[in-house]
Amino acid sequence: MAKDDQFVNQIADIDTDFPRWYTDVVIKTQLVDYGPVKGTMVIRHYGYAIWENIQKELDARFKATGHQNAYFPMLIPYSFMTREAEHVEGFAPEVAVVTVGGGEELAEPLVIRPTSETVIGEMYSKWLQSYRDLPILINQWANVVRWEKTTRPFLRTSEFLWQEGHTAHASEEEAMEETMKMLGIYKEFAETCLAIPVFTGRKTEKEKFAGAVATFGMEAMMHDGKSLQAGTSHYLGQNFAKAFDIRFLDKDGTHKYAYTTSWGVSTRLIGALIMAHGDKRGLIIPPVVAPVQAIIVPIAAKKPGVLEAAADLKAKLQAAGIRADADVSDNSPGWKFNEWEMKGVPLRIEIGPRDIEAGKMVLVRRDTHEKTEAPLENAAETVQALLSEVQANLLELARRRKEERVVTAETVEELLRGVEGGNFVKAGWCGCRECEDKIKEQTAASARVIVEGEHAEKCVCCGKEAKQVVLFARAY
C-alpha cells in the first residue's frame, strides 16, 4: 500500500460519504474533540488557532466601524426571557437552566445565555438617557449554550463560541443601515479571509430570529451543494426596546424608544471553511486564517546542515510575518507530506542537501498540488506571493461552484431534482407559510434567502402569483 493511500484511507470518501468525511477530518486533524457532556466540544489548539485568526480579522473590522467590546453576564434571570413574546417562544425550549447556586436552591432559576438581547437590553435601558448617548455600538465575544438534540462539531453543539454585536439607534433608518453594514462586513470577511463567496439576503418570517423584525443572513455553499448559514444580522425594530424599556430623551423633549440591532457569527465558520474547501486528502485551510501557512519538511534531515537550513528558513519566514513551522519529528518525509496535507497547510516547503547546495527550495501548493522550485534568497517574498495565489484560487474555485450550481425551478419536482443534484434552487414563491412548509416537507429544502431584484411569475408550490424569488437549498 502506498504511503498516500494509508492517509487517504483514514478518512471516508468525500464524494460518497461527506458527513463521515467531515467527522473523520475534524477529529483526525485534531481540530476538535468530543467533550464529556453529550453535545459539547473541545476546540483543540489547531482548531482554536483558526478561531483566533477569525477573531483578529473580524475584531479589526468591528473596531474600524466604531464598535467597542464589552462583556455581559452569562447568567440571565429566567423572567427576562419571557418579556419578548417571540423571543421566549424561540429560545425557551433550548436553554440550560441553573437552579442551584452555592449549595442552595435559587429563588429564581437562571438561564445560561443562548443569546444576550435580554440582559443587554436591560443594561441599555439603564445606560441610555439622551439622544446624545446614541448610537450605542457594542460587541461581545462570548460562549453561549443552546440545548441541541442532534449535534456535530463546530456546526451544532450545545455550547459554542461567538461574537454578538448589539446596537441601539435613534431612528429606524440608522438601525437598518447598521444591520446592512454588518451583513456587508460579514460578506466581505467571508470572501476575503475564508475564501467563501456567499449569498446574502432577507430571511423569510419562518426562518428569522425569534424577536426580530427582519433577519438578514449569509449562506455559503458547501462541497455537497448544501447550504450553511454562516452569519446573521437582525433588525430588531423597537421589539426589545419596548420589552426592556430602552428609551431616550430626544431633541424635541419627548421620550422615545430606541431601534436596536444584533448580529453574530460563531465557531460554525470553522465548519464552513472545512466543508467549503476540503478534498479527499483532508482539510484545505485558506492562508489568511491558517494556523500554519507554510510547513517546512527537511529531506535527509540527518545530513549535515539540513536541520540548520530548515531552522534558518523558518526564522526568515516568521520574521516576515508568515506563520511558518518546520516538522523536525522522526517521521519520514512521506509521512509528513501526508499528515500536513490532511491538516490543510496551504504550502509545503521541502529542503534537502541538494537544494541547500543549489540555494533553492521546493514548494508544493496544497490546493493544486503544483510543485515549483525557487531560490532561498527572497524566500519570504516567494512564499507570500504563493500564499496569495492559493487564497485567490480557493475563492475562485468556490465562486465557480457557487455560480454553476444554482438552478431555477418552476415546479416542486424540479426543485427536488435541483437540490438532490447538489444545487441551490431559485424559485417563485407566493409568500405564504403553507407553501414554504410544504416545500420543506417534500424536498427537505428550506428558504435560505429572498433574492432581491429578480422576478418569477408563479409560486413553485401553489402556482398562484409569485411575490418573491427565493433561494432554496438543503441546509446544515
Added chain:
Amino acid sequence: MAKDDQFVNQIADIDTDFPRWYTDVVIKTQLVDYGPVKGTMVIRHYGYAIWENIQKELDARFKATGHQNAYFPMLIPYSFMTREAEHVEGFAPEVAVVTVGGGEELAEPLVIRPTSETVIGEMYSKWLQSYRDLPILINQWANVVRWEKTTRPFLRTSEFLWQEGHTAHASEEEAMEETMKMLGIYKEFAETCLAIPVFTGRKTEKEKFAGAVATFGMEAMMHDGKSLQAGTSHYLGQNFAKAFDIRFLDKDGTHKYAYTTSWGVSTRLIGALIMAHGDKRGLIIPPVVAPVQAIIVPIAAKKPGVLEAAADLKAKLQAAGIRADADVSDNSPGWKFNEWEMKGVPLRIEIGPRDIEAGKMVLVRRDTHEKTEAPLENAAETVQALLSEVQANLLELARRRKEERVVTAETVEELLRGVEGGNFVKAGWCGCRECEDKIKEQTAASARVIVEGEHAEKCVCCGKEAKQVVLFARAY
C-alpha cells in the same frame, strides 16, 4: 464651588473611606456596572479595553514560552468534581448547578466550571499516550462561575473572566520548573505592564488551591496596605493525574502518571491596578494597559483651525501606535480635564489657538500633575517618552510603598498593630494550623506567602521554634 471639587466630590475620600472610593470610581468611570443577577458584573467597554490589553500582553508571553490556546467545555458532569477529594471539598460549596436542559431534567446535574482541572484532566487522559506527547502546554481564556456571598466588582464576582494554563509533564522536576516559570511570568508582567511590584512565594497548606500539592502566589500591596492575591501557580503533583488517569508509556516501557500544573490570573487584575495606583481624583491607569494613553483636549475649540489641529495630532499619535483620542464634545475644557483625570488617562494634551500658532502643545501628566510644553513636531516621540516616564514613576511609587510598608513582629499584638497601620508584617511561624487560625482570628490577617531565605527564632503566636518566616496581611 470650583470645577475641581465638583468632580472630587463625586467620589468618596480615598484615605478615609477606601472601600467606598473604590466603588465610586469603578462605577463612575464606567469601567463596570452591576449585572441583573446578584453578584454578577457587566464589564463596560472602558474596563474591557483594559482586559484586552492585559490579554494581549499575557498571551504573547504564554506563546513565547511554548503554550497554545484551546477551549474546553464550560459544563462539567457533577461526578467529575468528586474524583479528587480535596478539590470537591474546596469547590463543591460554591458551584452553580445546571439541572434542566432543553426543557428536561438532566440525568446527571452539570456544574458550570469554577476552574477546569477536572474536564481538562479527562481530556488529557484521552490524548496522552506516550512520553513523546509530553509536555502538554495549553492555556484557555474563559469565563468561570463561583457562587460568592459577598461580592465586589472585579475583586470577587460570581462570574469572572480569566486564563487558566494546564500543563502535563513527564517528571516532578519539569512540572515544578513550569510552575515557577509561570509565576515568574506573572511577576514580570505585573511589574512591567501593571506597574505593580509583587511579593511571590509558596502558600501555606490552609491557603493553597484545593487539590494542589503546592500553590505559589503573587501578592500586591494596595493603597490601604491590604494585600490582593493577583495570580497563582499550582504544582498539582500526580493528584489530578491519578484522579483522571493521565498516564503515558515511558521510554522504559512502563506506564506512568504525569505530573501536572495549573496557573491563572483573572479580571481581578483590573481591581489590583485600580487600588494600587488610584488617588483622590480617581483612576490612574498605567500607560501599557490604558485604553486611552493620551487624551487631546482642544482649547477654544470653536476658533478656526483648533479642531483640525487636534484631529491632525490624534492621527499622528495613532499612526505611531499610541492609543490617543480627542475629546470634541460640547463640555468645557475644565469639565474635560476633570473627567479624563477621573478616568485615569496617563497624559492630557491641551491644544489651543496660541499653541497652534507657536507650533506647540501643553502636556499634563496624570501621576505628577506636571505641566510641560513641547513642539508639535516630533509629538509622537515626546508623548511616547512621557508615557514611559509615567509608567516608570508609577512602578517606582508602588515599589517604595511596598518597601516602606513591611514591618516585622514578634508578638501577635505587634502583628495586629502592623496590619492596622496598613502594613504587611513578617513574622516567625511554627508551621501549625492552630497558630495560623488564631492569628487570623485575632488580627484579621492571613498568611499571604512563606518568605524564602529569611529566619526567625520564635513563632509569633505560640512562641515555639519558628520553622518559617511568613508574610501576613489583611487581604481582599
